[in-house]
Each structure stands twice: as C-alpha cells, then as structure tokens.
Amino acid sequence: MRIAEPLQDDCPGAVQRDCRHGHTENGCEDCKVRLFSVCAALESCELDELDRISHARQIPAHSTLFEQGALAGSVFNVTEGIVRLYKSLPDGRRQITGFALPGDFLGLALQDRYGVSAEAVTPVSVCRFLRTAFLSYVDRKPHLLRRLHEFAGHELSLAQDQMLLLGRRTAEEKIAAFLLNMQTRYARIKSMSVTVPLPMSRQDIADYLGLTIETVSRTVTRLAREKVLLIVPDGVRLLDQERLKRIGVA
Amino acid sequence: MRIAEPLQDDCPGAVQRDCRHGHTENGCEDCKVRLFSVCAALESCELDELDRISHARQIPAHSTLFEQGALAGSVFNVTEGIVRLYKSLPDGRRQITGFALPGDFLGLALQDRYGVSAEAVTPVSVCRFLRTAFLSYVDRKPHLLRRLHEFAGHELSLAQDQMLLLGRRTAEEKIAAFLLNMQTRYARIKSMSVTVPLPMSRQDIADYLGLTIETVSRTVTRLAREKVLLIVPDGVRLLDQERLKRIGVA
DNA sequence: CGACTGATTGAACCAGCTCAACTCATGTGG
DNA sequence: CCACATGAGTTGAGCTGGTTCAATCAGTCG
Numbered sequence: 001m002r003i004a005e006p007l008q009d010d011c012p013g014a015v016q017r018d019c020r021h022g023h024t025e026n027g028c029e030d031c032k033v034r035l036f037s038v039c040a041a042l043e044s045c046e047l048d049e050l051d052r053i054s055h056a057r058q059i060p061a062h063s064t065l066f067e068q069g070a071l072a073g074s075v076f077n078v079t080e081g082i083v084r085l086y087k088s089l090p091d092g093r094r095q096i097t098g099f100a101l102p103g104d105f106l107g108l109a110l111q112d113r114y115g116v117s118a119e120a121v122t123p124v125s126v127c128r129f130l131r132t133a134f135l136s137y138v139d140r141k142p143h144l145l146r147r148l149h150e151f152a153g154h155e156l157s158l159a160q161d162q163m164l165l166l167g168r169r170t171a172e173e174k175i176a177a178f179l180l181n182m183q184t185r186y187a188r189i190k191s192m193s194v195t196v197p198l199p200m201s202r203q204d205i206a207d208y209l210g211l212t213i214e215t216v217s218r219t220v221t222r223l224a225r226e227k228v229l230l231i232v233p234d235g236v237r238l239l240d241q242e243r244l245k246r247i248g249v250a
Numbered sequence: 251m252r253i254a255e256p257l258q259d260d261c262p263g264a265v266q267r268d269c270r271h272g273h274t275e276n277g278c279e280d281c282k283v284r285l286f287s288v289c290a291a292l293e294s295c296e297l298d299e300l301d302r303i304s305h306a307r308q309i310p311a312h313s314t315l316f317e318q319g320a321l322a323g324s325v326f327n328v329t330e331g332i333v334r335l336y337k338s339l340p341d342g343r344r345q346i347t348g349f350a351l352p353g354d355f356l357g358l359a360l361q362d363r364y365g366v367s368a369e370a371v372t373p374v375s376v377c378r379f380l381r382t383a384f385l386s387y388v389d390r391k392p393h394l395l396r397r398l399h400e401f402a403g404h405e406l407s408l409a410q411d412q413m414l415l416l417g418r419r420t421a422e423e424k425i426a427a428f429l430l431n432m433q434t435r436y437a438r439i440k441s442m443s444v445t446v447p448l449p450m451s452r453q454d455i456a457d458y459l460g461l462t463i464e465t466v467s468r469t470v471t472r473l474a475r476e477k478v479l480l481i482v483p484d485g486v487r488l489l490d491q492e493r494l495k496r497i498g499v500a
Numbered sequence: 501c502g503a504c505t506g507a508t509t510g511a512a513c514c515a516g517c518t519c520a521a522c523t524c525a526t527g528t529g530g
Numbered sequence: 531c532c533a534c535a536t537g538a539g540t541t542g543a544g545c546t547g548g549t550t551c552a553a554t555c556a557g558t559c560g
Contacts, residue, residue, distance in 0.1 A: 111404075152359070152399060156406050162413055163416055166417045167457075169343075221540070464550080
C-alpha cells in the first residue's frame with residue numbers, strides 16, 4: 001500500500017526538495033522502474049529522501065560505468081538502456097556475467113570494490129548514489145535492506161542457472177535459453193512480445209554464453225533456416241517458441 | 251566487542267535453556283565456526299536466543315539435505331564436513347555450483363524454494379533452523395541481515411568468478427584454479443597447508459568445472475607427472491604453487 | 501578370493517574453435 | 531556521387547581440446 005502523507009517518524013513531513021541535481025522532473029515518483037526495482041520497498045515519503053541523495057545520469061553507448069576491482073564509489077539503478085557486466089582475463093578473454101536491464105541494480109553486494117566491470121551497451125540512464133550515502137540510508141531502512149537482499153538472492157539464483165548453462169549445455173541450448181530468457185526479461189519492462197531486441201553485439205552474446213562469435217552466428221542462422229526464428233534488424237522474432245523451449249529450457 | 255551480560259532490551263536476561271534439542275553441549279558459544287560464519291555478527295546474548303531456535307544435526311555422507319525446487323523449510327549453517335550444491339538437467343547432466351565448507355550458510359537467499367540441491371559429500375554436521383523462525387529472528391536483527399547480505403554478496407562474487415572459469419578457461423586452468431581455491435578455503439578452517447584434501451569424487455570435480463571425469467583425471471595425472479603436484483590418498487600435495495598460480499590465477 | 505566401485509589410460513571422434521574469405525551496411529572525403 | 535575504408539556479421543574449411551567409448555587398474559568390502 002502506498003501512503004501519500006508521511007506517517008512514520010523517520011519521514012520528516014513534506015519537505016520541499018531544494019536540490020534537483022540532475023533529476024528528472026518529478027524525481028523517483030514518476031520513475032519508470034519505480035514499481036519493480038528495489039525502490040518498490042519504499043513509501044512515497046521515504047522515496048523523497050532517497051531522491052535527495054540520487055543523481056540521474058545519462059551514459060552514452062559503449063562507455064564505462066565502472067571497472068572490475070576499482071573502489072566502489074557509487075551504486076546505480078538502471079532506469080533505461082542495457083548494461084553489460086563482465087570479467088576479463090589478462091590475455092583478453094572475457095566473460096559477460098550478465099546484462100542489466102531497466103530496474104536492475106548495480107552494486108547490489110554493497111562491497112567496497114566492484115567485482116565486475118560495467119559498460120553501456122546502448123545509451124543508458126541510471127540513478128546514481130554515492131555508496132556511502134546509500135549505505136547510511138540503507139542502515140536506517142531495514143525493509144530496503146530486505147529488498148536488496150531479495151534482489152541479491154535472485155541474482156545468485158540467475159548466476160547458478162548461468163553456471164549450469166556454461167558448464168553443461170550445448171551451443172544450441174545456450175542460444176535458445178538466452179533468447180527465451182531475454183524475451184521474458186523484456187516482458188517485465190515492455191510487454192510480452194515474440195520480437196526480442198538484441199542491442200548487444202554477437203561478440204557480447206558469445207562472451208555471455210561461453211562461445212565464439214562464429215558459433216553464435218552459425219547457430220542463430222541455422223535456427224532461422226529451420227524456421228524456429230526470424231532474424232530482424234537488431235533482434236530476432238521467435239516463430240516457434242514451443243520448439244525453442246524444448247531446446248532451451250531445463 | 252563481545253559482551254558477556256545481556257545489555258539490550260531484546261536480550262531477556264540469562265534465561266536458562268530449557269530445551270536442548272539436538273544441540274552440542276554448549277550450543278553456539280563453543281561452536282567451531284562461530285567466529286567466521288554469519289553468527290559472528292551476533293553478541294553472546296543474542297546467540298543464546300539463536301541457540302534456542304537451532305537444531306544441531308548429523309548428516310551421513312551422500313545423503314540429501316534438500317532438493318532443488320522444494321519448499322525451503324529450513325536453512326542451514328555447515329559446522330563440519332563438505333556439502334555439494336548442484337543443479338541438474340532432466341537428462342542427468344549436472345552442474346555443481348559450489349562446495350559448502352564449515353562456516354558456509356545454506357539458504358542464504360532466504361527464498362521460499364531452494365534454488366539448488368544439496369548433498370553431503372562427507373559426513374556433515376549442520377546447525378539447522380526452521381526458515382520461518384530464522385526469518386522472524388532476522389527481522390529483529392538488522393545487523394544479522396547485513397551480515398547475511400555480505401555473505402550473499404561474497405557468494406555472488408564467487409559465482410561470477412566461476413562463470414569466467416566455466417566459460418573461458420581451459421581444462422588445465424580450471425583444475426589449477428580449483429586446487430588453489432580449495433587450498434585457501436581450507437586454510438580458513440584448518441591452517442594453510444600444501445596438502446589439499448579432496449573428499450569429493452572425480453565426477454564431482456568434473457561437474458564443478460564443466461569437464462568430464464576423464465579430463466579431470468588426465469589433467470591431474472599430467473600435473474603430477476610434471477611435478478607440479480603429488481597425488482596422495484584423498485587429495486593432492488601442491489609442490490610447485492608458483493607454477494600452479496601462473497596457470498590458474500587470473 | 502571374487503565382486504564391486506572409483507580412477508586411470510588409450511584410441512577414435514566430434515562440437516566448437518581457428519583462420520580466412522567474403523558480404524553488407526555505414527561513413528567519409530575528394 | 532563514387533571510391534574506398536571500416537567494422538560487424540556471415541560463411542567455409544580444416545583443426546583440436548575435450549569428449550566418448552572401452553578396457554584396465556586399484557582399492558575395499560563381504
């Protein structure tokens with residue numbers, strides 16, 4: 001239940017925001033991801049407070065948000081666009097550990113250093129918080145911490161699925177699972193559609209699935225030849241979802 | 251700082267435990283993993299309370315603690331032995347997502363269903379909690395939740411490392427990283443040693459590293475032939491750790 | 501001792517990789 | 531407006547790291 005008027009002690013009345021640094025017009029209130037991101041754990045009045053420590057930022061495509069191993073100065077909530085999260089080996093081999101979509105939170109673990117690097121795949125909008133400010137906010141909001149922990153649990157579960165995929169599935173199974181997965185994740189922010197946008201490069205998909213770019217290309221082409229899907233500009237259209245599920249789902 | 255006498259409101263004095271269901275003699279106080287597991291977030295008096303909702307259990311080798319997808323009735327703290335956590339595909343392919351050692355917490359995500367299955371590799375001792383009881387306890391202890399979240403963040407980080415390993419490393423690199431990893435993890439509960447016990451089967455190692463049993467065997471044998479390690483009963487002795495690190499570490 | 505189970509070894513095979521050529525779209529500047 | 535570079539994606543051909551299948555070995559237990 002959302003409460004319009006502040007009711008709790010720690011909601012210091014209707015304080016008018018005096019600082020609008022880089023915020024969208026109405027701050028969190030009309031944020032696109034408000035209702036399904038971590039912030040959904042917060043009431044309107046609490047949100048106001050969060051608003052005051054947040055900084056809306058636009059990040060151009062292909063630029064870096066943060067780098068693996070660097071001190072975690074900020075945490076981010078993605079509100080628009082796609083971010084790739086990855087780990088690299090010194091010789092250049094790369095494993096993308098996930099793609100962050102709107103509503104996803106970067107720096108969930110709240111650790112003092114980033115465990116992965118993050119780069120914008122498309123132009124990205126984020127809601128940025130200084131880690132220290134966010135931490136002290138979290139300390140005063142146990143239900144937000146619960147929410148963050150739920151998100152972390154979900155991430156962990158996804159990571160385990162991905163381990164199964166990387167360690168034990170064939171190229172075709174990997175591709176099928178990836179496409180179905182992206183489809184359901186997009187459904188959350190747009191609406192369920194048979195057209196799955198793939199703004200990331202083939203190399204990104206390969207590095208996410210533990211394959212080479214050639215194998216990704218060949219496998220997708222073959223699935224298209226077999227009328228399981230149709231390749232469209234910047235994505236695919238899933239023609240035979242049943243077949244795809246039979247290939248890709250556990 | 252540990253406090254011997256209860257100081258806080260929610261520490262209801264020195265209540266004598268009237269129920270010792272399955273506890274070790276002195277409960278949490280003299281627990282082997284007390285100081286580095288999640289419980290380290292708790293004061294003596296709080297521990298007493300935790301003690302009352304905990305159940306010490308012995309689990310024989312090769313038996314199941316819980317199964318992937320089942321309702322998460324309990325959460326566990328491993329106090330002795332090794333547990334394998336895994337996901338399976340319907341056709342029998344298996345991916346071990348991790349080995350839990352003493353001090354590790356099972357059910358960290360606090361989700362209503364288990365995301366993986368858990369089986370004892372060796373005889374295992376656990377500290378078991380009914381999930382509901384543990385949840386309501388956590389709700390009253392924000393600092394325990396913080397601790398659980400830290401653990402979850404650490405798990406997530408390990409999962410990401412494992413993704414990089416599964417997706418982008420060679421068989422030899424996988425084995426080397428695994429052995430060094432087990433060595434440092436054991437150091438936490440015993441003391442640093444060049445002898446790494448491997449109580450799990452070759453099949454377990456294979457399913458953890460995304461390899462076959464034959465490849466594991468061949469690779470370990472080759473490393474032994476090259477004097478990088480020595481195969482001993484139920485483990486290996488790391489002879490040339492420098493070389494191993496050159497192979498295995500990022 | 502024989503039966504059984506886990507680990508090792510060998511030999512053939514193959515899914516996915518490597519290397520290389522080609523296509524196609526986009527951009528650029530003369 | 532065309533020549534040409536550039537970069538992502540596709541396609542082909544051959545190769546190889548790791549798998550598969552099969553045999554053997556080494557404990558262990560009754």
